[in-house]
Every structure is written in C-alpha cells, then in structure tokens.
Amino acid sequence: MTAVYGLDYSTSYSVSMSDEYATFEPSWSKYNGKMLITGLTKGTKNDKHSGAKNIGGSTSNMIMSANVHFDYNRSFDDHNVNAIVLVNGDQRTVSGEYHSESEANFGAQVNYNFAHKYYANVGISMIHTARLAEENRNHLSKSIELGWDAAKESFLDGGIFNKLLISAALSQIKTDLNVEGFYPYASIIQKEGWWGYGDEAGGESNSVKQGENPDLDPQSRDEISVNLKAELLDRALKIDASFYTNKYKGGIIRATSKLPSYMSLGYPNTSFVYNMNYDEDKRTGFDASVRYNTKIGSVDLGVGVFGSYYTTEATKRDETT
Numbered sequence: 001m002t003a004v005y006g007l008d009y010s011t012s013y014s015v016s017m018s019d020e021y022a023t024f025e026p027s028w029s030k031y032n033g034k035m036l037i038t039g040l041t042k043g044t045k046n047d048k049h050s051g052a053k054n055i056g057g058s059t060s061n062m063i064m065s066a067n068v069h070f071d072y073n074r075s076f077d078d079h080n081v082n083a084i085v086l087v088n089g090d091q092r093t094v095s096g097e098y099h100s101e102s103e104a105n106f107g108a109q110v111n112y113n114f115a116h117k118y119y120a121n122v123g124i125s126m127i128h129t130a131r132l133a134e135e136n137r138n139h140l141s142k143s144i145e146l147g148w149d150a151a152k153e154s155f156l157d158g159g160i161f162n163k164l165l166i167s168a169a170l171s172q173i174k175t176d177l178n179v180e181g182f183y184p185y186a187s188i189i190q191k192e193g194w195w196g197y198g199d200e201a202g203g204e205s206n207s208v209k210q211g212e213n214p215d216l217d218p219q220s221r222d223e224i225s226v227n228l229k230a231e232l233l234d235r236a237l238k239i240d241a242s243f244y245t246n247k248y249k250g251g252i253i254r255a256t257s258k259l260p261s262y263m264s265l266g267y268p269n270t271s272f273v274y275n276m277n278y279d280e281d282k283r284t285g286f287d288a289s290v291r292y293n294t295k296i297g298s299v300d301l302g303v304g305v306f307g308s309y310y311t312t313e314a315t316k317r318d319e320t321t
Helices: none
Strands: 002-017 024-031 034-042 053-076 079-093 101-114 118-128 138-149 161-175 188-195 203-210 219-232 237-253 276-296 299-316
Touching: 118 161
Parallel strands: none
Antiparallel strands: 002 053, 024 034, 053 079, 079 101, 101 118, 118 138, 138 161, 161 219, 188 203, 219 237, 237 276, 276 299
C-alpha cells in the first residue's frame, strides 16, 4: 500500500507607493545662434514622499491532493495475477472564485495470464463530478481485454516469432470534460425588466433562461480495438499495430428543435429549453510502428517507422444549434 498527500499554495500581491514629484517647464531663448534654456517655471506639485505602501491585486490559490493505492502481485504455478486498487482526489481553490473544483475517483485493475500465453485484463473506475445533479454524480467506466500469445503454441514453437500477441479490447469511458461550467442541469431564473400588470404600476419581473434536467449525464466514449504485438528474429524486429473504432455519445447541447416551440418565448425573453445529451461522433483509425534493432561491433543501431491514420464523422447533430 502506498499513500501520498500533497498541498500546494500559490500567493501573489502587488506593492505600490503614491509619491508626487515636482515638474518644471523650461523657457527657451536664442543666444549666439543657439537655443538655450534661460529659465524654469515650476508646476503646481512638489516632491512628496508619503511613505505609505499600497497593497493590491492579492491572490491565494491552493491545491490539495491525495492518492492511495493497493498493489497485489502473485504467481501460482502457471497462474499469474496482478491487481491494483486506486483512490485519488484533488481540490483546487482559486482566489475570487466562489466554487472550488473537486475531483474524486476510484479505480481497480486486475490482470491475469495463464503461462504468459492467455491474457485477461479487467478495469473499472468510478468518477465523481460536482458539475451534475446531486443524485447523478457518480458514473462507472469499465474495460475488458482478452489476449493470446500464439508464439507460445506448439505449432509456432521454434519459428521466427518470439512473440505474437493478438488482443481485443472493449471499453466504455465516462468523462465530465465536456460539461461546461457548473449547474448546467439546473433551471436559471433572472431578472428581466419592468412590466405593468392589470393597469397597475410597473414592477420588476423574472424570466426563465434555462430549464431543469437532473438526468443530464457526462459524455461516454465506447471503443473497440484489435491489437497486434510481434517480436521476430530474436526480438530484433518489433511490430506494434492497433485498429480501433470509437463513439463519443451524449454530447451536451440545448436542442430547441427536440422540444415544443412554446417552451421558448421571444417576448418577454423566456426559455424552458434544457441541456440534454444528444450529439454523437465516430472515429475510426489505426496506429502502427515497426522497429529494427541490431548491433554492429560496439555500436547499437535502431531504425523505426511510426504511422497513424484516422477518420472522424459527426453521426448525430441537431441542425438548429
């Protein structure tokens, strides 16, 4: 078990002194063909040193963070298990900002392999976000990966492959990075102007600027990937390739076209339209690298080629936003 706690302070301020200085305006005259100063006229101010210091622009920022993780690593004959449980959180307080930004996360990862031939990895994490409604602030992310090192099979034993690891992974990741500001789920009521009701004297009115949606969720990234890791020729040649496709689901927008028109009024300016999860994006691509390492005399030589390609598509949009 390892535990780390951190506390970081950052403060600043400016110091100034309001001193006054006398000013003089010169009088010029021409003498022997040259322009010379022949007199000085003093201004209204005198040299004055108050001795008082003015302090302003003070800021005080603070970051608190904590991290605790438990590690487990054991082998039972051909069974190998590695696990980690992690809890971390931090809080950032900025001078002049009412609301501190806080994060609290929990995660666990379990890796298992049988004889370093068959692999299974499972991971989960729980995010807590203060940007969403109180009853909807905890969200679970999960992933699973299965792998097979074909080079350890008898039909490839003694061949050119030192490793031929083929794996596939499926994951769903939650994030609140797309949630802008605080209280996007809450209704917003603001002062609007002066109105008269029933022929009476005008009074100040209130208007709704945003409707309420306590079910607003963070964005989700659903991904499927297929990976290949190969080592050949006594590990001199290494190939690493990955193909993936993912969907970003639940982008937050105010989709006026998805709600009745009477939820928005132009006069007085009122809108009960709320933020909702709607937008979706799709990305598909691959990454690949090939590296070759050799030794010539006492010189180690390595050559590599790396490449990446992907396409992106906005698969779901509200055209009116």
